[in-house]
Amino acid sequence: MDLSIIVPVYNVEEYVRPCLESIFKQDLDDSRFEVIIVNDGSTDRSMEMIADIIQAHSNITVINQENLSLSVARNNGIAVAKGEYIIMPDSDDLLTENSLSILLDKALETKADIVEANYLIMNNQEIDELSNGRIEQPNMLFRNMTSLESLNELKACYVWNKLFRRSFIIDNHLSFIPGIRFQDIPFTHECYLKATKCIKTNLILNVYRRGHFSASAPNFFNMEKAHDLCTAIAATWELTKSEGITPEARKAIIKSLLATYYNLIYRLLKYINKVTDRVKMLRFLYTLAPDLRFSNNIKQRIGSWFSRKAPRQYLAILSVRWKMKSQV
Numbered sequence: 001m002d003l004s005i006i007v008p009v010y011n012v013e014e015y016v017r018p019c020l021e022s023i024f025k026q027d028l029d030d031s032r033f034e035v036i037i038v039n040d041g042s043t044d045r046s047m048e049m050i051a052d053i054i055q056a057h058s059n060i061t062v063i064n065q066e067n068l069s070l071s072v073a074r075n076n077g078i079a080v081a082k083g084e085y086i087i088m089p090d091s092d093d094l095l096t097e098n099s100l101s102i103l104l105d106k107a108l109e110t111k112a113d114i115v116e117a118n119y120l121i122m123n124n125q126e127i128d129e130l131s132n133g134r135i136e137q138p139n140m141l142f143r144n145m146t147s148l149e150s151l152n153e154l155k156a157c158y159v160w161n162k163l164f165r166r167s168f169i170i171d172n173h174l175s176f177i178p179g180i181r182f183q184d185i186p187f188t189h190e191c192y193l194k195a196t197k198c199i200k201t202n203l204i205l206n207v208y209r210r211g212h213f214s215a216s217a218p219n220f221f222n223m224e225k226a227h228d229l230c231t232a233i234a235a236t237w238e239l240t241k242s243e244g245i246t247p248e249a250r251k252a253i254i255k256s257l258l259a260t261y262y263n264l265i266y267r268l269l270k271y272i273n274k275v276t277d278r279v280k281m282l283r284f285l286y287t288l289a290p291d292l293r294f295s296n297n298i299k300q301r302i303g304s305w306f307s308r309k310a311p312r313q314y315l316a317i318l319s320v321r322w323k324m325k326s327q328v
Helices: 016-024 051-056 070-080 099-110 124-130 147-153 166-171 184-194 223-241 247-271 275-288 296-309 311-327
Strands: 003-009 033-040 060-065 085-087 114-123 142-145 162-165 198-210
Touching (some): 003 070, 085 099, 099 198, 142 147, 147 198, 184 223, 223 275
Parallel strands (some): 114 198
């Protein structure tokens, strides 16, 4: 079998059916792929909405589990997968028409460890414009890349726009950290660190739905999510201590991690109102990764970026720094 498509499902009754329909609209014969649906303890009508699709296709396997997290759902899907390659789309996203077969054929031809594609980000009000799944794909290019080149260009640590060779994941004992959000960050970095052959393409594979959950501050980012992002950053930082890691790879990971650190600080300042909570999260990060100390040069870059892009948040950073110093 060529491909395993792992689809974790949790309370996405409005979106999971279009996701599966976009999979079975691909120009792939059912004998070439399997779909592994991992029901992560959904309490809505998600599974009911796709019951007829499951019944109609013999290449669908359903795993039912308690609500154990997206990480565990993906790990459990990987454990039973049989395909030479694995892809893990989110259950509320769409695959563009016939893009999967192009990527899969390129992966099988080159035996690449990772094939990374492009994607579109769609807001709720724009989804209908792409309801037929047709997207023009002009000037499609494929680039062969080394592990280091991929790390240096790594900007979006998502797994849903990538094909992974299953034996590469198994042989390197790669898995998602159970029970936390943002688990894509350490997983993606470790994959690229250990890969020997990568391919990158501008082919659009996914339409990523953004905004179907409430974007209010409590739901968009809260202390629990801040805790998980700190854990993901710390786990990624540990990769810089890997045995045999080259200075160039270490530098590439730190460069990528710096962008995530920007993101953490920005979210803390934008969505966490209490200064004491902000301080608590930053101290928690240093507890998880005590070696994560930024040089004066990087501190200056952080300050310069925030002063230009988010001056109000930059003033809040100064307030947090003063608060932390005053509590020492």
